[in-house]
Amino acid sequence: MKTGELLLFIIIVSIFAIFLMGADVIEIPYFISKSLLRMICAYILTLIFSISFAILMAHNHTASKILFPIMDILQSIPILGFLPFAMLFFIHLFPVYGTELVSIFLLFTSMTWSVLFNTIEGIKTIPNKLSDVAKLTNVKGLDYLFHIVFPAIYPPLISGSITGWGGAWYFLVVGEYLIFANEIYSLDGIGSFISKSAYSGNIALSILGIGILACVVLSINKFIWQPLLFKARKYSYGRQDDLEGEDSRVIPKLEIFYERYIKNFALTNSFLRNTLEKILKFFDISPKTQFDEIKKISSAFVLQIAILFGLIIFGILFTTSNMITFSSVFFASLYTAIRIGIAYSIALFWTLSVAILIAKKTSLLKYLMPIFDVGQSIPAVAIFPIIVVFLINSLGNGSVAIEIASILLIMTGVQWYLLFNFIRAIRAIPSEINDLGRMISIDKKSQIKEIILPAITPAIIVGSLEATAGGLNATVISENIVYDNQVYSTLGLGYLMSQGAAVGDTTAIIISVLAMMIMVLLVNRLVWKRMLSAIEKYKFVV
């Protein structure tokens, strides 16, 4: 079963559904185009922000020293943590377009980090030889950017964008239907269509919406991202094994557009060129052979945590909020951590099992990949109200049901990071190693123990780092589920935050965001980053 066939199947089902449900779904094409427009706006912002900051941070020593710690902190804030502040800011500032801006901003924050950090890495892979040639032939300024930097960042930019878009679909469902300070801010879009149907208890409609959204996601993957990834081969300096994809007819048109209207225009329009050259000169952006190591702010770590703790205590002491007390914050953090821990363990268990299965029989990937693609592309947020109701009905106990549902929902925010990292790692195992295994007639147990598990160890750690942060994001929704105009909630940081947003309690929001940041910083620094530094020897070098 190929992705294309799956797509066709979903389209047929959706058309069938439209016939059955009639008027309600007639507007769906309009919703899809509005949502897509929002995604594109957010993506354009992402590109401008990420590429310019990446170029700046990779080339300018002072800028990288100042910006890296800032970006690192901002990155550790759960994306939904930005939301309440964005609402306050945009809606007060622009009463008319505020909601629109908030949803674009939310999408932007969910896309931008993977693009930014990937792009920086891309600039650093420019071989020294090439920078030397640039210096020797006096290629600099805009020419350097267009002829050397942009081609070099193309492959990592595309893979970062795929990750970013993948995440952004998840937030589309949230961002188009916001509840803030007892008011509902709703936009026309496929995301709000799904949320609205779910909140009002119309299961059939919300499932239809999810199916259509999955279909849109898959089409964009198939017709835009896969071909772009295929093209990226041409520009890749490093290994090319993980750049999969297939060609298409859309991409050459995009390339012509870029060549003609962006590259040529920037290089030949004298006013634009002069301005840009001045900016580049000001920031000292020129071919470079020695890039700064990304300094992780190690000494500042204790300070960061101390400041965040200080702010929390300050907030609690002077709060007027009736949700916030020392014990509520403490237990909320504890429960959230436990829930994420359980969800992470279950997700790790099943993804590892699947990964081992795939490593032993690579041909399985051909059949499983489309299923994983669909699985990842469905914003799980949307199906959850349905699952909660199902669990409550079948278990007859509200609090157990909401716990199980909450953990399941966190899993959806955790598992794909793990799985896709594992699959990438398995693909990167050199074929010689597999040959070796066969030559020494290795048995299945030793194959897992001696080859597969060590080979995916780095992926386990990198995946876990991304997954735990993703899990925290999911708690904002999973601990406070609205279905059929009824709220099902359970104590946790996510609950404090979404409840705070719902009633407009700023202190509750700030304190829960701070507590989340502390959790992310602590886990990253004390667990994952430590492990990361110990795994250098697990990487295949060719």
Add this chain to the structure above:
Amino acid sequence: MVRLKVDGISKSYCINNRTVNVLENISFSVKKNESIVIVGPSGCGKTTLIRILSGLEVPNKGTVKINRKIISGPSDEVMLVFQNFALLPWKTVLENVEMGLLTFEKEKQEDIALKYLDLVGLDGFEGTYPMELSDSMKQRVGIARALAREPSILLMDEPFSSLDPLSANNLRNEVLKMYEKTRSGPDVLITITHNVDEAIIMADRILVMGQRPSKIIEDIKVNLPKPRDKKNLDFQALVDEITSKIVI
């Protein structure tokens, strides 16, 4: 005594719905104590041939017999030395060699591995990780791992082509010495290369392969005295002869 007999093997692949014939009707046999080198232009299917001999791939037609038995997959009789070493980066040198001996008891593994590490001149590097080694030392580990399995046929797929010429030269001479001296070692050596000098230095017989679909276009016995001297006029004449036969 015939150790290895290749009988009419052909192999084709299907790439993008197109059938590519890589090998066509290849037959030869190798006697005990013979060192065979297979040379040919790049892309002629040398690697496919050695993968078939090692049992990693199955030919579409024809058979490979080792000690008169048709092989259907990798066996204890044969071991392969890889072009890019195929070392596991998370294992020490010793553990990498022990990988070849997984079916043995743990203590025996270590004894045998140490013996062969000593043989390839890596005494004292047992606890080192591959990333700390030079390429030529990495290949020594690869060779030690192959020899430790005590195969009767040792296959080498461009074993020195990832090394710089000086270390390649060194290691090649050492491998030849080992091959000639060790009694318990392999008694058939089959090497693939595109370096004609290397072929003449190592071979008792050279098989020259043609363009795809490849056949063996020449089977040359090398009668020069060992160790072979590149400055020897006969050596040079042979280089010219073989080079002219490799159609590029």
